[in-house]
Amino acid sequence: MTSHLKKVELHCHLEGAAPPALTEAQARKYGIDIGDRLRDGAYVWHDFASFLECYDKVSEVYKTEEDYALLTETYLDELAGIHTIYSELIVSPDHGKRIGLGADAYISGVCEGIRRAKAKSGIEARLIVTGERHFGPESVIGAAQYAAKAGNPLITGFNLAGEERMGRVADYIRAFDIARDAGLGITIHAGEVCGAFSVADALDAVRPARIGHGVRAIEDIDLVQRLADLGTVLEVCPGSNIALRVFPDFASHPLRRLKEAGVRVTISSDDPPFFHTSLKREYELAAEAFGFDDAEIDAMTRTAIEAAFVDDETRKALFARL
């Protein structure tokens, strides 16, 4: 039982957290046929590429500033209900542009959702702006420029997500330079769909403080040691990895092996309803599938607070709430 534990989440894509019932209601409201992507209360996809397509299609039914406020508030309320004290949401202002809402209104809606949720439960949240590889390097640079210039105190990080098989991390260096110069924390999706080389790529080209997933580093034991030596924090999402068949089952998932090798690991839900999971379930899996006790799970939560993209005062306040 992990229901009593305080929780922290560093890796969840906002649109990826959209509850199917809310998405259905949104689709009805706008007269959008989403039947090929959402059936019997579950999102429909069959591999990583079709998951990304499904994700983009689902995102299209969230159209207004208020839609984003509601989506954000709904997810953070759910997290607060399971004793989550801090959440980092991966957001895509580019998506706001693509749907004609505009990046500023998109972010403003998300920030309103954070404000409403925090007023109810005290949950703290920050935003990680992401570029999507499958929209190309120019769009990723645009996302970094937006994050750098936004001057929004809730935007504290920059990420690279999307189709990991498109390009190499080095192709996106300019975007990371812009983000780093603006003082944003850096995290990169790697070692999820692609093998250990993609994690090495991220370290060689950018050396981010954190890596999204990174679990396929396990294929190269020297790389695992390098992650441990550097203190790079992995945002591990076991339920997502099993749903996407990165590993066949929890018994072969490397979370425990990485932790025992000295790598700093944390647990998150990624795109929870798409992967039939939730942060609640991920914490339960840590206990039941990986055999971690409460102290070990708390240690991962502490690692997440250490690695959170927040100012020192907020970090101190989060530690005090543990």
Ligand SMILES: Nc1ncnc2[nH]cnc12
């Ligand atoms: N798990 C994931 N990997 C890469 N890009 C994503 N975008 C949303 N979820 C993602």
Ligand SMILES: [Zn+2]
């Ligand atoms: Zn992700």
